Amino acid sequence: MFDRLRKILERRSYDAAQGGRRWRGQPSMPAPVTETHAARFTLAARARYAVSNNPLAASGLEAWVNSLVGVGVKPQSRHPDPATRDLLSTRFERWTDTADADGLTDFYGLQASLVRSMIVVGEAFTVLVTEGGRLRVRQIDPDQVDASHNVRLANGAQIVQGVEFDTVGRRVAYHVFTERPGQIFGEHSLRRERIPAEDVVHLFRPLWPGQVRGLSWFAPILLRMADHDSTRDAQQVRQKVGAMLTGFVRSADGGGQPFDGEQVGGAITGGLEPGTIKYLAPGEEVVFSNPPAIGMDAVAFMRLTEREIAVGLGVPPYLLHGDLSDVNFSSIRAGLIAFRERVEALQHSVLVYQALRPIYERWATLEALTGRVVSRVEDATPAVWVTPRQVWVDPLKDTQAEILAISAGLKSRREAVASRGVDIEALDAEIATDKARADGLGLTFAPANDNAPAVADDAA
Incomplete structure (x- = not known):
C-alpha cells in the first residue's frame, strides 16, 4: 500500500515535478530566502578570492563594471526653470569631485566601486554624511552591517541580518559596526551604531521576495570556475613533466649510464650542444622522449566550460576571455544587443533606483534648503539619468x-x-x-x- 501511495504521489503532469529514480539525489531549494541568508557569506568570500586570482573572474567583473558604469551615469535636472536647471547641473558637476568622504575618488568612481562590491560580494553600502551643510558619501564594507544581529522587537518589528524593519516591513535602520573589518591597529570592535535607513544606501540585486541582503553574482559559476582552474593546472603540469624528459640511452645489458656533461642537481647544464655527435657503446641506442601535447578534445572542452562560465555570469563569452576568433559581425552584434538590454535594465531598476536617485535627491535637497540654489525642494529633486554611450559595432x-x-x-x-x-x-x-x-x-x-x-x- 505504501509503494502504491508513493507511486501516485510521484506522478505529476510536469516532468520536473515528478519523483522516481531519475530525480533521486537531485538538490532543490524550497526556501530561497533562507538559503540566501545562510550562503551569502561563504559565497562572498569565495568570490573575493576568485576575482583576485582567476583571470576569467577578474575579466568578467570588469566587463560588468565597465558596462554598467563606464565613465559614470549622470543626472539631468528636470527643474521647470531653465536657468535653475543649468545651475543645478553646474553645481552637481562641481560636487562630484568632493563626493567621496574618504577622498579616494569622485562620484563616478564611487559608482564603479559600489557596482564592483555588488557583483563580487552581492551588495554595497554607503552612508550619507552631512558636513558643513554639504553632502559626503562614505562607502562602508558590507561586513560592517552585522549579519549576525537578529532580534524580534516590540509590536512585530524585527532586526534581520543587521537590517531593522518596522511593523509593516519597511526598512527603518541599519545596525553597523563602528570599525571597519581588517583594521591594522587595534582589535575589531563589536560596538554597533544604529543608522536611520534614509542615511544609508543599500545596493543589491533582488532575486526573491523578502530578500534582505544581496548575493554574489558569481554564485552560479564558482564551482565551475574552480573545476576549470583544476583542469588547466593539470594540463600545464602534464606539459611541464613531458618537457622535462629529453632522452634515454638504452644499453644491451640493461645498465644505465648518465649523459656526459656538467650536472647540477638533476639537470645537465653543459656538454650537450646543437650538432653534437655522441658515440655510443655497441648495443646502445638513444630514444628521445615525446612530450604529450594538449589534445583538441581538451581545448574544446575548456572552451565550452568558458562559455558556460560566461553564460552563468551573464556576459558575452568574448568579454570574458577576449578571444574573437569565433566571432563574426552578425554574432557580435546580436550578442551586444541582448547584453546591452540586460545592462540597461539593471542600470535603471537597480543602480539608479537604489543608489543614484537617493544620493542626488539628498544633494539637491541640501542645495535648496541652504539657499545655494533658490528653488523649492520638490522642483530641485527630479532628474533623469543618462547612461554612458555604448560604442556601436x-x-x-x-x-x-x-x-x-x-x-x-x-x-x-x-x-x-x-x-x-x-x-x-x-x-x-x-x-x-x-x-x-x-x-x-x-x-x-x-x-x-x-x-x-x-x-x-x-x-x-
Whole structure:
C-alpha cells in the first residue's frame, strides 16, 4: 500500500515535478530566502578570492563594471526653470569631485566601486554624511552591517541580518559596526551604531521576495570556475613533466649510464650542444622522449566550460576571455544587443533606483534648503539619468538608422542624444557656440545632410 501511495504521489503532469529514480539525489531549494541568508557569506568570500586570482573572474567583473558604469551615469535636472536647471547641473558637476568622504575618488568612481562590491560580494553600502551643510558619501564594507544581529522587537518589528524593519516591513535602520573589518591597529570592535535607513544606501540585486541582503553574482559559476582552474593546472603540469624528459640511452645489458656533461642537481647544464655527435657503446641506442601535447578534445572542452562560465555570469563569452576568433559581425552584434538590454535594465531598476536617485535627491535637497540654489525642494529633486554611450559595432549604419527613426517620428532627438551619454541641452548650447564662432571667423563647413538621399536609398 505504501509503494502504491508513493507511486501516485510521484506522478505529476510536469516532468520536473515528478519523483522516481531519475530525480533521486537531485538538490532543490524550497526556501530561497533562507538559503540566501545562510550562503551569502561563504559565497562572498569565495568570490573575493576568485576575482583576485582567476583571470576569467577578474575579466568578467570588469566587463560588468565597465558596462554598467563606464565613465559614470549622470543626472539631468528636470527643474521647470531653465536657468535653475543649468545651475543645478553646474553645481552637481562641481560636487562630484568632493563626493567621496574618504577622498579616494569622485562620484563616478564611487559608482564603479559600489557596482564592483555588488557583483563580487552581492551588495554595497554607503552612508550619507552631512558636513558643513554639504553632502559626503562614505562607502562602508558590507561586513560592517552585522549579519549576525537578529532580534524580534516590540509590536512585530524585527532586526534581520543587521537590517531593522518596522511593523509593516519597511526598512527603518541599519545596525553597523563602528570599525571597519581588517583594521591594522587595534582589535575589531563589536560596538554597533544604529543608522536611520534614509542615511544609508543599500545596493543589491533582488532575486526573491523578502530578500534582505544581496548575493554574489558569481554564485552560479564558482564551482565551475574552480573545476576549470583544476583542469588547466593539470594540463600545464602534464606539459611541464613531458618537457622535462629529453632522452634515454638504452644499453644491451640493461645498465644505465648518465649523459656526459656538467650536472647540477638533476639537470645537465653543459656538454650537450646543437650538432653534437655522441658515440655510443655497441648495443646502445638513444630514444628521445615525446612530450604529450594538449589534445583538441581538451581545448574544446575548456572552451565550452568558458562559455558556460560566461553564460552563468551573464556576459558575452568574448568579454570574458577576449578571444574573437569565433566571432563574426552578425554574432557580435546580436550578442551586444541582448547584453546591452540586460545592462540597461539593471542600470535603471537597480543602480539608479537604489543608489543614484537617493544620493542626488539628498544633494539637491541640501542645495535648496541652504539657499545655494533658490528653488523649492520638490522642483530641485527630479532628474533623469543618462547612461554612458555604448560604442556601436557599425557606426555608419546605426547612425543612419537613428536619423531615419527621428525623421519618421519613431524616436525623439532627446532620446537619441541621451543614448549617447550626452545632455541634449549642453549639446545644443555647444553646437550654437561653435556655429556662432565659425560664423564670426567666416568659416564654412559642408552641410551635415549631404548623404541624406543615400541613407534613404540604402534603407529602401
